Each structure stands twice: as C-alpha cells, then as structure tokens.
Amino acid sequence: MTEPTRTRRSATASWGSSRLFANVLTYAFLIAGGLLMLGPFVFSVMTSLKTPKQFNTSWPLTPPAPVTGENFAALFSEQYNFVVPIAVTAQVVLVLVVGQMLTSILAAYAFAQLQFPGRDTLFWVYLSTLMIPAVVTVIPLYSMMTSLGLKNSFAGLVVPFLFGSPYAIFLLRENFRSTPSDVLDAAKIDGAGVLRRLWQVMVPMNKPILATLLLITVVSQWNNFMWPLIIAPAPEWNVITVATAALQTQYNGNWTLVMAATTIALAPLVILFLVFQKQITSSLGVTGVR
Amino acid sequence: MNARQRHEARSAYAMLLPSLIGVIGFLLLPVLIVLALSFMRWNLISPPEWIGLENYAYILTWPRFGNSLLVTGLFVLMAIPASIAIGLLLAIAINRGLPGTSWLRVLYVLPWVCAPLALGVVWKWIFDPTNGALNAILGRRIEWLTDPDLALPAVVFVQIWSTVGYISLFFLAGLQQIPRAVYEAAMLDGAGSVRTLVSITLPLLRPTMFFVTVTSVISSFQVFDSIYAMTGGGPAFRTDVIAARIYDEAFVGLRLGRAAAMAVVLFVVLVGVTLVQQRYFQRRITYDMS
Numbered sequence: 094m095t096e097p098t099r100t101r102r103s104a105t106a107s108w109g110s111s112r113l114f115a116n117v118l119t120y121a122f123l124i125a126g127g128l129l130m131l132g133p134f135v136f137s138v139m140t141s142l143k144t145p146k147q148f149n150t151s152w153p154l155t156p157p158a159p160v161t162g163e164n165f166a167a168l169f170s171e172q173y174n175f176v177v178p179i180a181v182t183a184q185v186v187l188v189l190v191v192g193q194m195l196t197s198i199l200a201a202y203a204f205a206q207l208q209f210p211g212r213d214t215l216f217w218v219y220l221s222t223l224m225i226p227a228v229v230t231v232i233p234l235y236s237m238m239t240s241l242g243l244k245n246s247f248a249g250l251v252v253p254f255l256f257g258s259p260y261a262i263f264l265l266r267e268n269f270r271s272t273p274s275d276v277l278d279a280a281k282i283d284g285a286g287v288l289r290r291l292w293q294v295m296v297p298m299n300k301p302i303l304a305t306l307l308l309i310t311v312v313s314q315w316n317n318f319m320w321p322l323i324i325a326p327a328p329e330w331n332v333i334t335v336a337t338a339a340l341q342t343q344y345n346g347n348w349t350l351v352m353a354a355t356t357i358a359l360a361p362l363v364i365l366f367l368v369f370q371k372q373i374t375s376s377l378g379v380t381g382v383r
Numbered sequence: 384m385n386a387r388q389r390h391e392a393r394s395a396y397a398m399l400l401p402s403l404i405g406v407i408g409f410l411l412l413p414v415l416i417v418l419a420l421s422f423m424r425w426n427l428i429s430p431p432e433w434i435g436l437e438n439y440a441y442i443l444t445w446p447r448f449g450n451s452l453l454v455t456g457l458f459v460l461m462a463i464p465a466s467i468a469i470g471l472l473l474a475i476a477i478n479r480g481l482p483g484t485s486w487l488r489v490l491y492v493l494p495w496v497c498a499p500l501a502l503g504v505v506w507k508w509i510f511d512p513t514n515g516a517l518n519a520i521l522g523r524r525i526e527w528l529t530d531p532d533l534a535l536p537a538v539v540f541v542q543i544w545s546t547v548g549y550i551s552l553f554f555l556a557g558l559q560q561i562p563r564a565v566y567e568a569a570m571l572d573g574a575g576s577v578r579t580l581v582s583i584t585l586p587l588l589r590p591t592m593f594f595v596t597v598t599s600v601i602s603s604f605q606v607f608d609s610i611y612a613m614t615g616g617g618p619a620f621r622t623d624v625i626a627a628r629i630y631d632e633a634f635v636g637l638r639l640g641r642a643a644a645m646a647v648v649l650f651v652v653l654v655g656v657t658l659v660q661q662r663y664f665q666r667r668i669t670y671d672m673s
Contacts, residue, residue: 152519153514153515215399224653224654235633257406351508359498359501363493373496
C-alpha cells in the first residue's frame with residue numbers, strides 16, 4: 094500500500110508549481126476578458142456625458158470633464174423627442190409579456206397535466222414551429238398586418254407575438270410535468286377546478302421558472318428590432334432600437350448624442366440584469382434559448 | 384369517454400385556444416404565405432402576380448444572392464469556432480473556482496442581454512476612423528468598417544464579443560456535471576492537463592457542444608441587427624449577410640416575391656444544416672454520464 098501513496102505525493106508536488114503558473118494565467122485571461130467586455134459600455138457612457146466640443150478636441154477616451162447632461166437633455170427635448178420611443182417600447186413590452194405569459198402558462202398546463210385526444214400530435218406541431226426562423230416569417234407577417242391596415246400602429250407591433258411562444262410553452266411544460274402530482278391531486282379531491290388548480294397550486298409552485306421566463310421575455314422584446322423597423326417606421330410608433338438606429342443614420346458623426354441614445358437603450362436592461370443576474374445566469378443551463 | 388374526461392378535454396382545448404391562434408395564425412400560416420409569395424411578383428403597390436419558378440431561377444443565378452450566401456457562410460465559419468473555443472476556455476477558467484473570479488462571469492454575459500442593434504451602434508463608434516476608441520488606443524487611422532478586407536472580420540469580432548459569455552455559461556453548466564472522480568482517476572493514471580481536456584472533458588461535453596453549436600449556427604445564419612447598425616451590408620456588399628439581403632430586397636427594393644424566395648432558400652438551408660449537425664454528433668461515440 095505504500096508504493097502508490099508515494100507516487101501520488103510526488104505527482105502532487107510537481108503539480109503544485111504548474112498549478113501556480115496555471116492560476117496566474119487564469120487570472121490574467123479572466124481579467125483581460127472582463128476589461129474587454131466592460132470597455133465598450135464604459136467608453137460609450139463616458140462619451141454620452143461629454144459636450145460635442147469636448148469630444149472633438151480631446152482624446153476620445155479621456156473622462157468627461159466637466160460631466161454634462163446636455164446630450165440627454167437634447168434627446169428628451171422637442172427636437173428628438175425620445176420620450177415617445179421609450180413610452181412605445183414600455184407599452185409593447187408590457188402587453189407582450191402579459192400576453193405571452195398568460196397564453197403560454199395555459200397551454201403548458203394543458204399539455205402537462207390534462208388528458209385529451211390529439212395531445213401528442215398537437216405538441217409535436219408546436220415543437221416543430223421552433224424550427225421556423227424569424228427572418229422567414231417577417232415578409233408574410235408584414236403582408237398580413239398591412240392588409241389588415243395595421244402598418245404604423247400599436248396593434249401591428251404586438252399582435253403577431255401576443256399569442257404565446259412555442260419555446261415558452263415547451264419550457265413550462267417540462268417544469269409543470271415534474272411538479273409533484275400529490276399536491277394537485279389533493280386540490281382535485283377538494284373539488285378545485287382546472288383553473289383553480291393552475292393558479293393556486295401550479296403557478297405558486299413554479300415561481301422560479303416563471304420569473305426567469307418573464308425576464309427573458311422582457312429582454313427579447315425590449316431588444317427587438319427587425320419587426321418594429323418593418324411594421325412601424327413612422328416616428329410616432331418607433332420603439333427604442335428603431336429610434337436609435339434612425340438617430341445614428343440621421344446624425345452620423347454626432348457621437349455624443351448617439352451614445353446618449355445607446356445608453357438609454359442599454360441602461361434599463363443592464364440594470365435589470367445586474368439586479369437579477371443570479372436568477373438569469375443560474376437558470377440559463379435549463380432554459381437554453383433566449 | 385365519460386363525462387369527467389369529456390369535461391377535462393373541453394377545458395384543455397379552451398386553454399390551448401389562444402396559443403393555437405399564435406401557432407397557426409402567426410407561425411404556420413406565414414410559412415405557407417411565404418411559400419406562395421415566392422412564386423409571385425409583388426411590389427406592394429399592384430396586386431401579386433403568379434410567375435411560377437421565375438424568382439427561384441433568378442436568385443439561383445444572381446451573383447448578389449450567391450455573394451450573400453458566401454458572406455453568411457464565412458461569417459458563420461469565422462464566428463462559431465472562435466466563440467465556442469473562447470467560450471469553452473472561459474468556462475474552464477471560471478470552473479477552476481479561483482477566489483474573486485465567479486462574479487466576472489456577470490461581465491461576460493452582459494452583452495447577451497443588450498440589444499444587438501444598440502451594441503452595433505456603440506461598436507460603429509468604437510471602429511470610427513477619426514473619433515473612434517479603437518484607433519485612439521492604437522494611435523493609427525484604420526478604416527475598420529469601410530475597408531472591404533476588414534469589414535467582415537470586424538463584424539465577426541463583434542459577434543464573438545457578444546456571444547462568448549453566453550456560450551461559456553452552457554459549458555460551465557456542462558463542466559459542473561462531470562463527476563470529480565473521473566478527473567481524479569485520470570490524474571492517478573498520470574494524464575496531463577492537455578490529455579485530460581482532449582480525452583475526458585471534451586468527450587463528456589458532447590451534449591453541451593451539440594446544443595451550443597446548433598443554436599449558435601442557427602442564430603448566426605440570421606444575424607441582422609448588428610450588421611444593419613455597423614455596415615448596412617457594405618462596403619461593396621462584403622458584409623451583405625442573407626438576412627440583410629432579404630430585408631433590402633423586400634423593404635427597400637420592394638421586390639417581395641424575390642425576397643420570399645430567398646427566405647425559403649434560407650429556411651431549407653437552416654433545416655439542412657441542423658440535420659447534418661445532428662447526424663455528425665450522433666455518429667460520434669456518446670458517453671453515458673448517469
């Protein structure tokens with residue numbers, strides 16, 4: 094028994110010095126990566142806090158001195174009117190989050206807990222729609238919405254995505270299926286109907302996954318660009334991403350103003366992410382797609 | 384079927400109704416419409432006119448469509464291997480569990496929650512030849528986004544930058560599922576760190592690798608927002624990815640039939656790529672980790 098122990102100890106000793114080297118390398122790699130990730134955010138916010146004159150006359154990466162809010166003030170002034178895109182985006186996100194969560198919860202519960210003819214076929218159809226790329230549906234959705242007279246309208250922005258997402262349904266179904274059935278059975282014996290069992294038992298028991306799904310929906314809707322660009326190009330219906338793109342094209346080179354716009358577009362989600370980062374990162378392994 | 388079962392089935396269908404509107408009306412119907420439009424000539428003004436296979440005959444011999452397929456292919460081939468390799472390295476580095484490194488992963492994931500459009504605008508400023516951050520650091524004037532040879536690598540870099548953190552989370556979750564005992568056994572057998580990576584870590588990460596590759600390939604094939612912000616497809620169509628070409632044909636050139644045909648081709652290509660990847664990963668040996 095002594096022989097293997099000795100070999101093991103000497104292996105650990107040589108491993109020790111290479112381990113120190115590996116640790117130094119790991120720190121260097123992770124910190125360099127972190128700086129590279131953070132840099133664009135820091136520099137763009139710094140630029141948004143400079144006057145155009147300060148920006149043009151000094152090295153691009155010097156901190157703003159003095160800090161000015163004039164770019165943000167300009168964006169909220171009558172000329173650029175960024176209040177409108179923020180309000181439109183907030184409403185779109187709110188309506189779509191409520192709509193998608195409600196429809197997805199209902200459908201996921203039916204697939205997970207109820208018996209009905211055609212359940213497996215129907216679920217297979219839902220799953221197969223996950224393969225349909227957004228770029229493919231954009232043209233037909235545009236033709237459908239315009240023929241309904243919904244171009245440049247709130248309805249045009251939200252209607253195609255209001256009725257749940259197959260991905261959310263798939264994700265929730267998996268979680269609803271693994272919910273212990275004895276609690277549900279107890280509620281059933283107590284005479285609770287399908288909806289009461291869903292809202293008073295299933296939903297409270299699956300809060301973490303529902304919270305994650307809520308965050309993912311907020312993120313993807315706030316960031317959405319291609320569909321709003323196509324269906325609502327009129328300024329009064331611009332969402333924040335479309336307004337930022339328009340500002341960038343129109344005032345090309347006016348970087349202090351444009352960086353103020355990107356700061357407004359990015360800040361809410363960066364804050365949301367930092368507050369809920371544990372919730373988001375720890376659940377990603379389970380959830381998969383955005 | 385007794386009365387109770389009938390009642391349950393009725394509630395199930397009622398609960399599925401909203402999501403069925405979504406799946407049929409806004410996913411399956413659009414696929415049929417895009418297919419129909421691909422056989423038509425339509426400029427949004429005069430009514431669509433049936434022209435058979437003319438759109439397909441046109442795009443399949445059209446150098447600009449070939450160019451878009453090539454650009455998209457190059458984009459995917461440059462971005463995916465790099466972001467998977469770096470994402471894996473990041474995951475391995477974080478997984479070593481050195482003090483003070485676990486919060487860094489929050490930084491790496493930050494770009495993932497941000498609007499690709501807004502990040503694209505930020506990077507357009509960073510790459511700006513006169514006032515941009517990058518040339519300020521380098522002290523040289525390089526036309527990152529307007530030089531035909533640099534534009535594609537530049538937008539690929541931004542894609543890698545914004546996806547590595549997200550990818551690393553999946554690898555991290557995969558790494559944490561590998562039992563410690565496997566590594567201890569390898570160490571006792573005298574396997575070095577490279578050998579351990581190649582013979583143990585990578586094979587055991589195969590399921591994660593499959594998932595990450597498939598989802599990244601599918602999303603990279605559809606990249607649009609960041610390219611729209613940074614180059615708009617230029618210079619000289621060098622970054623004219625397929626989604627940008629479809630958008631331009633449909634909503635700038637108002638040739639919706641031709642754009643629909645390109646969308647159908649993209650759909651077919653994506654389904655094909657997914658199937659090929661599935662076969663590739665299935666053919667290799669899979670390990671049971673339970």
